[in-house]
Amino acid sequence: MDLLLQTAGSLVAILALAGLAWWMKLGGEPKLDSEAAVRRAAGEVEDGFDPVAAGFDGKAAIVRDAQGRIMVIKRHGNRFAGRVLGPQAKAGVWQDPGHSALKVDSGERRFGTVFLDIPAPETWADAINRVNERRDA
Structure with a gap:
């Protein structure tokens, strides 16, 4: 049960960080479009x-x-x-x-x-x- 809570907590933290990076428009693919x-x-x-x-x-x-x-x-x-x-x-x-x-x-x-x-x-x-x-x- 302890391992399950740790895994769920880690997954939530990873998704929160990914959402924050997406919201801040970090990463992505640079383009040569201009x-x-x-x-x-x-x-x-x-x-x-x-x-x-x-x-x-x-x-x-x-x-x-x-x-x-x-x-x-x-x-x-x-x-x-x-x-x-x-x-x-x-x-x-x-x-x-x-x-x-x-x-x-x-x-x-x-x-x-x-x-x-x-x-x-x-x-x-x-x-x-x-x-x-x-x-x-």
């Missing part, structure tokens, strides 16, 4: 990175700065992770009937591939693939 959110995330990934162009879909973003560097950002837990793309990066357009998205391979196995549902994915894919050309010259 220029401000994308700019803030890019600055967190690399201090001083100042995007001049961006594409984002809420879950991931791709940004370019004035020097032509391109960064891809994705959600990692309740934070963001990103990479400034180098010569090993590759991009393409993922096609589905009536839909296309940008597919970015950062060239880092641990970072993985990122898919972005953004307008004009071909333009971003070309820009990413040109990163290789600039470095090879």
